[in-house]
Amino acid sequence: MRDIRVIGDPVLRTPAEPVTDFDRELRRLIDEMFQAMYAVNGVGLAGPQIGVSRRLFVYDIAGRKGHLVNPVLTVDDEEEVLDEEGCLSVPDRQSRQPIYAPVARAAGVTVEGLDRLQQPVRVKARGSLARCFQHETDHLDGKLYVDRLPKNEARKIMLRT
Numbered sequence: 001m002r003d004i005r006v007i008g009d010p011v012l013r014t015p016a017e018p019v020t021d022f023d024r025e026l027r028r029l030i031d032e033m034f035q036a037m038y039a040v041n042g043v044g045l046a047g048p049q050i051g052v053s054r055r056l057f058v059y060d061i062a063g064r065k066g067h068l069v070n071p072v073l074t075v076d077d078e079e080e081v082l083d084e085e086g087c088l089s090v091p092d093r094q095s096r097q098p099i100y101a102p103v104a105r106a107a108g109v110t111v112e113g114l115d116r117l118q119q120p121v122r123v124k125a126r127g128s129l130a131r132c133f134q135h136e137t138d139h140l141d142g143k144l145y146v147d148r149l150p151k152n153e154a155r156k157i158m159l160r161t
């Protein structure tokens with residue numbers, strides 16, 4: 001089982017590289033990402049979170065499950081929605097559970113990328129799925145949700161990690 005990297009690990013702050021090989025190893029990696037995500041009741045997991053600095057993520061949220069390789073995110077609806085968001089890579093030092101905070105995200109997005117067989121995938125999303133896509137795409141750019149919080153709110157969270 002792959003360990004989930006937590007804040008402070010440089011891999012989480014490194015922009016990930018595109019996936020170039022659509023081989024058996026990639027398919028195994030995607031399976032391992034689902035396993036690692038389900039083991040901790042997560043709803044999304046990006047490559048860097050298991051120490052793999054590659055542009056891919058898996059998700060299973062609000063009845064929608066899938067994976068995206070080399071995703072490109074487009075905002076369809078810029079209206080900002082404020083909702084609770086947490087991250088497996090930002091756990092509380094004591095409880096080891098994700099720390100949640102309200103984060104503003106665009107209401108609607110489309111993600112385009114490839115699947116494990118290098119076939120094109122396009123998913124339009126609103127609500128929690130749109131939030132998840134924005135959160136996971138941030139991971140691929142070396143960003144964490146705390147970066148999107150007011151400085152004092154981010155500082156409070158950092159003190160708990």
Ligand SMILES: [Zn+2]
Binds near residue numbers: 087089135139
């Ligand atoms: Zn996360």
